[in-house]
Amino acid sequence: MVNKVFVPPIKIQGIKTKIVNLISDNVYLTPDSTWYEPFMGSGVVGLNLAPHKAVFSDTNPYVVELYKAIQQKKVTSKIVREFLEYEGAILAEKDDEHYYYIRDRFNEKHNPLDFLFLNRSCFNGMIRFNRYYKFNVPYGHKPERFAKAYVTKIVNQVKHLESIFPENDWEFVCCSFEETIARAGSGDFIYCDPPYIGRHVDYYDSWDEEHEIALRDALFASQAKFMLSTWDENKYRKNDYIDTVWKGCYKLNKEHFYHVGAREENRNSMMEALLMNYDPATCTKRPMANGEQLTLESIAL
Numbered sequence: 001m002v003n004k005v006f007v008p009p010i011k012i013q014g015i016k017t018k019i020v021n022l023i024s025d026n027v028y029l030t031p032d033s034t035w036y037e038p039f040m041g042s043g044v045v046g047l048n049l050a051p052h053k054a055v056f057s058d059t060n061p062y063v064v065e066l067y068k069a070i071q072q073k074k075v076t077s078k079i080v081r082e083f084l085e086y087e088g089a090i091l092a093e094k095d096d097e098h099y100y101y102i103r104d105r106f107n108e109k110h111n112p113l114d115f116l117f118l119n120r121s122c123f124n125g126m127i128r129f130n131r132y133y134k135f136n137v138p139y140g141h142k143p144e145r146f147a148k149a150y151v152t153k154i155v156n157q158v159k160h161l162e163s164i165f166p167e168n169d170w171e172f173v174c175c176s177f178e179e180t181i182a183r184a185g186s187g188d189f190i191y192c193d194p195p196y197i198g199r200h201v202d203y204y205d206s207w208d209e210e211h212e213i214a215l216r217d218a219l220f221a222s223q224a225k226f227m228l229s230t231w232d233e234n235k236y237r238k239n240d241y242i243d244t245v246w247k248g249c250y251k252l253n254k255e256h257f258y259h260v261g262a263r264e265e266n267r268n269s270m271m272e273a274l275l276m277n278y279d280p281a282t283c284t285k286r287p288m289a290n291g292e293q294l295t296l297e298s299i300a301l
């Protein structure tokens, strides 16, 4: 159980802030385990749970570069404050015009500070790229977008990273999930949060059935314990991959509510699932084999 969940400076659709504690209660780590997180996104899970050694990776180079820049002290909380105050003041004056100026500048030069600026001022904190890998999220209109309190909040999030990075042996790498999973050994732990199959996603890369199967094969071949986040069902649909591709895993469920718009009748629920190759109650690992008939055990919370 994490007492106070640390919220990182990056926002991303599908961020797992709300289930950090559920994950924490069910991961299996020893002080010697290395934490592998091949779909780090904002990094919220590992940044709260990872032991001394960890490898965070993603195919989106810009999230990785931002964390590396903070780790290497090329981007500090002081630099972030000065940057956001300066660019935020111009945004307050020029509005969209300045947002799109920074977006063009980022797409040309890929400065991590520009990425942070865009991530914290774009529409709904989305991370989305077009087929030429150009960031294409529109401006998220808001008066005083970078108000003093908002800048301070972001600066404090960066400060927190500055304080935890030197205490830990954490590596940030831009690579595909296969490379990261292949590095994990028997005492290690892999947490995976890939784009949700069968649902509309727009991250850095697309995700389809071929990816889902490649991920399953990589995880089932690993000696490490793994946990995978996915969706189970909502009012309209069920994730059929759970009983097919992921057959044989232990499963934990949690209902998650979200709003589309402000009205109460638009409150929808979605069942999130955590799939594991070990029994979270006893931490006993189950041998995983492709296509083998194993019963799916469901422990509803």
Ligand SMILES: C[S@@+](CC[C@H](N)C(=O)[O-])C[C@H]1O[C@@H](n2cnc3c(N)ncnc32)[C@H](O)[C@@H]1O
Residues within 6 Å of the ligand: 012, 013, 014, 015, 016, 017, 038, 039, 040, 041, 042, 043, 044, 045, 057, 058, 059, 060, 175, 176, 177, 178, 193, 194, 195, 196, 203, 204, 205, 206, 207
């Ligand atoms: C659901 S998000 C992860 C969210 C993260 N757990 C969080 O709470 O912030 C999925 C991530 O997978 C990354 N991704 C997509 N395809 C990938 C691939 N083939 N290998 C590694 N990462 C990939 C995306 O860039 C995105 O950051």
